[in-house]
Amino acid sequence: MARRPRRVLSVASECAPLLKTGGLADVVGALPAALAPLGWRSRILMPAYRGLLEQVGRSRRVWRDDDLFGGPAAVRSASYRGLDLLLLDAPHLFDRPGGPYTVDGHDHPDNHVRFAALSWVGARIAMHGTVDRWRPDLVHAHDWQAGLVPSYLAYAGSEVPTLLTIHNIAFQGVFGPDQLDRLRLPTWDFHPEALEYHGLVSTLKAGMVHASRVTTVSPTYAEELATPEFGFGLEGVVASRRDRGEMVGILNGIDTSVWDPATDPHVVPFSASAPGAKAENRRALLAEFGLDEPNGPLAVVVTRLTHQKGVDLLLEALPAFVEAGGAVVVLGSGDAGYEYGLGELAARYPRSVGLRLGYDEPLSHRMYAGGDLVLVPSRFEPCGLTQLYGLRYGALPVVASTGGLRDTVADATPERLADGSATGFAFGDPTQGGAIDAGGLGFALGRAVDLYADRDAWLRLRARAMRAPVDWSTSATRYAELFAELVR
Incomplete structure (x- = not known):
């Protein structure tokens, strides 16, 4: 029986x-x-x-x-x-x-x-x-x-x-x-x-x-x-x-039946083995927010706008990232001061910074599909799912080395790039005396900008990230x- x-x-x-x-x-x-x-x-x-x-x-x-x-x-x-x-x-x-x-x-x-x-x-x-x-x-x-x-x-x-x-x-x-x-x-x-x-x-x-x-x-x-x-x-x-x-x-x-770029109804389908349409999603996201095509990577931020999530670090580090050729799209809501600060940043760089206050689930899918990077500079993060969505959709995570972020993202050091184990960018590693601060975030963003300029290396890293195990x-x-x- x-x-x-x-x-x-x-x-x-x-x-x-x-x-x-x-x-x-x-x-x-x-x-x-x-x-x-x-x-x-x-x-x-x-x-x-x-x-x-x-x-x-x-x-x-x-x-x-x-x-x-x-x-x-x-x-x-x-x-x-x-x-x-x-x-x-x-x-x-x-x-x-x-x-x-x-x-x-x-x-x-x-x-x-x-x-x-x-x-x-x-x-x-x-x-x-x-x-x-x-x-x-x-x-x-x-x-x-x-x-x-x-x-x-x-x-x-x-x-x-x-x-x-x-x-x-x-x-x-x-x-x-x-x-x-x-x-x-x-x-x-x-x-x-x-x-x-x-x-x-x-x-x-x-x-x-x-x-x-x-x-x-x-x-x-x-x-x-x-x-x-x-x-x-x-x-x-x-x-x-x-x-x-x-x-x-x-x-x-994460639920990989819901978070699957090959079948996601909110995006132009693509996959790790056939990633070509990711570029189409990127162009669509830039157009949706009225941004110019950047010379560097397009970063996305999908988060609650709170101190825990390191939004103050973003406000301090993003201007240099934009000046280096990057662009950024932010979706979230939270502390009024952070909402105001991000609004000021978008007004300062109207063709490079997009902001949508609130939460929109279909838009979040489009952002992961169109983004080159997803930024998660949390001061503490029990696990985090944002970086897992980013890996699945080829938006390379830039994360603080804490909690589940540390467990799920392998920093793109020269050694890991060489052996094929890297999946993103990390900063503030406490085992190396690092701190979770704007300087560390800015350095990680700078490394991402530099690697993005090496197209072959970038595509190899993205392909590895998209194949990282993120399911249950x-x-x-x-x-x-x-x-x-x-x-x-």
């Missing part, structure tokens, strides 16, 4: 292509398909934000609660573009204007309640299942928004194994201890070894303490999180779990092995 596939309940605040604000959604949406051939079938529990039930179409109720932290709630099962979804329909928490986390640029004031509710429901389903008799063998919780799932299960005495994946430790779900009773958490466990976080409560810390295992999204980031520079006050918890062999870094991948196959196998260990 064939063994039934193992069941995973993935709990997250967003999931692509249904709703996306960042890389978390891409991972949550892509991992189930990668795990399915390995014997793991996933259901994704996420909030039914305003309009999502209408977006997915037909659904059926599989769970209900008359009082979920202040109002009635139900979980509705639906299928959407190959994903098996469980949508938490709690209008008092999620049917509201704004984004998943903010409205008019400010956090929803009850975010701690909203995502505690998501975690509570995840724990209930893990323990008791749904009315269609589906119950998971394991729960995979993502980031602080699902951080209380392991805690609720632990306090209930459940033996359902849990895995918590940290996508970005800078966001921790912090609230005051006066909310513990409201969120059905024990006040007796408010101490530094459990719920307390510098006098407050952190849902991410709670999950890190109570989960059966903890992962993060790249091996280098796992090492960085054990240091004060990157741990954001949780480095002690990270080090404790790592030293016990209970925390590892598993690199993210290796990482999904590691997750499947970890899942199997936990359910045993």
Whole structure:
């Protein structure tokens, strides 16, 4: 008799292509398909934000609660573009204007309640299942928004194994201890070894303490999180779990069925073996932004405009890049000061710098397809998907040597160019005494400009980059092995 596939309940605040604000959604949406051939079938529990039930179409109720932290709630099962979804329909928490986390640029004031509710429901389903008799063998919780799932299960005495994946430790779900009773958490466990976080409560810390295992999204980031520079006050918890062999870094991948220049409906098709149409995409991107044909490389930037993403470094380094013959196109939104600074740069170089504020998914595809370089000068980057999209589409990454950027981009040193292992340009390597600053970024851009002038060398590097492994196959196998260990 064939063994039934193992069941995973993935709990997250967003999931692509249904709703996306960042890389978390891409991972949550892509991992189930990668795990399915390995014997793991996933259901994704996420909030039914305003309009999502209408977006997915037909659904059926599989769970209900008359009082979920202040109002009635139900979980509705639906299928959407190959994903098996469980949508938490709690209008008092999620049917509201704004984004998943903010409205008019400010956090929803009850975010701690909203995502505690998501975690509570995840724990209930893990323990008791749904009315269609589906119950998971394991729960995979993502980031602080699902951080209380392991805690609720632990306090209930459940033996359902849990895995918590940290996508970005800078966001921790912090609230005051006066909310513990409201969120059905024990006040007796408010101490530094459990719920307390510098006098407050952190849902991410709670999950890190109570989960059966903890992962993060790249091996280098796992090492960085054990240091004060990157741990954001949780480095002690990270080090404790790592030293016990209970925390590892598993690199993210991308959905190569969606991110495939040969089949992408948003671009003129090309591939690593037939790259000729990339030049056509480049010309189209320049025309779309009204830019002149540059003598040097066309760089693209697709990012949140924040300090973490190194936007201030871009503002300082890009003028020299443009003066050296480069051009740049930026897509993003964020801090008003950075938006203004990029607007000033575009006004200063109207035929060499293009700017689009906001986010546009089809445009991002066109930018990777048309760009020669993709710039990712992040001060810290847990994994990063932008550089993986760049590799796939032949936009060579220029990255800070941190986190997953360090793990996925091989710097174009003379040695690596000679042996064929280079895939991009890196700066700020801490092992070589480097710093993530504008000077390092400018030097990396200068190296890219110089190599671009050697057309044969550039095309060889681009061909190698486009063949770099960026899919989920290796990482999904590691997750499947970890899942199997936990359910045993």
